Every structure is written in C-alpha cells, then in structure tokens.
Amino acid sequence: MTKIGLVRCEMAARACPGTACFNAIKTRTGKFEEFKSEDIAIIGMITCGGCPGRDAIRQAKEMVHRGAEVIFICTCLIKPIPNPPKCAYAEELADAIRDKLGVRVIMGTH
Numbered sequence: 772m773t774k775i776g777l778v779r780c781e782m783a784a785r786a787c788p789g790t791a792c793f794n795a796i797k798t799r800t801g802k803f804e805e806f807k808s809e810d811i812a813i814i815g816m817i818t819c820g821g822c823p824g825r826d827a828i829r830q831a832k833e834m835v836h837r838g839a840e841v842i843f844i845c846t847c848l849i850k851p852i853p854n855p856p857k858c859a860y861a862e863e864l865a866d867a868i869r870d871k872l873g874v875r876v877i878m879g880t881h
C-alpha cells in the first residue's frame with residue numbers, strides 16, 4: 772500500500788475537477804504506472820493556494836502528517852493545461868516539499 776497526496780494548481784482547479792488525475796490513479800497509467808502492482812490510498816488532493824503557491828507546502832505537510840508517503844505534483848503544474856501559462860513555481864514547490872518534508876515527490880500525474 773502506497774499512500775499518496777496530490778498538489779494541484781489553484782487556477783486549474785476552477786476549471787478541472789481532477790478527472791484525468793483520478794483516472795490515471797485508477798488505471799495505473801501515466802506517472803502511476805510504477806504502482807501497477809500496488810494498492811494506492813489517496814490521503815488528499817490539495818491546491819497550491821494560488822500564485823506563488825506557498826500554501827502548497829503547509830497543506831502538503833498536513834497530508835504527510837496524515838500518512839502521505841509520495842506527493843504528486845499534478846500535471847496542471849507542469850504543463851500549460853487546462854490553460855496557459857505554465858506554472859513558474861512548480862520546481863520550486865517540489866523542491867521545498869521534498870527538502871522540508873522529506874518525502875518523495877513525483878512530477879506529473881497523467
């Protein structure tokens with residue numbers, strides 16, 4: 772069992788209900804392919820809190836406290852979807868979550 776948390780873009784969340792992320796988890800496709808022989812427990816799915824995304828770290832910390840072992844930076848932070856521009860803070864947020872919380876971070880979901 773792998774316990775995961777997801778961080779999504781606040782702006783994208785206004786247009787996207789997370790369907791592609793949840794489908795990738797269910798079908799073990801995209802960045803979830805490596806977990807195809809494992810059960811996954813979704814601890815939470817949070818937004819960054821809006822540019823420049825500083826709330827992501829506080830909320831990711833809460834997911835880690837609740838058991839998350841791997842934090843996924845959703846595809847909406849690493850590609851210009853559903854709308855441009857691409858997030859300018861994704862790498863910085865990922866590094867901060869990795870360094871401050873000591874968990875594995877995976878870039879992208881589907």
Ligand code: SF4
Pocket residue numbers: 779780781782783819820821822823824847848857858859860861
């Ligand atoms: S910081 Fe990045 S992920 Fe957060 S709202 Fe801004 S563009 Fe979206």
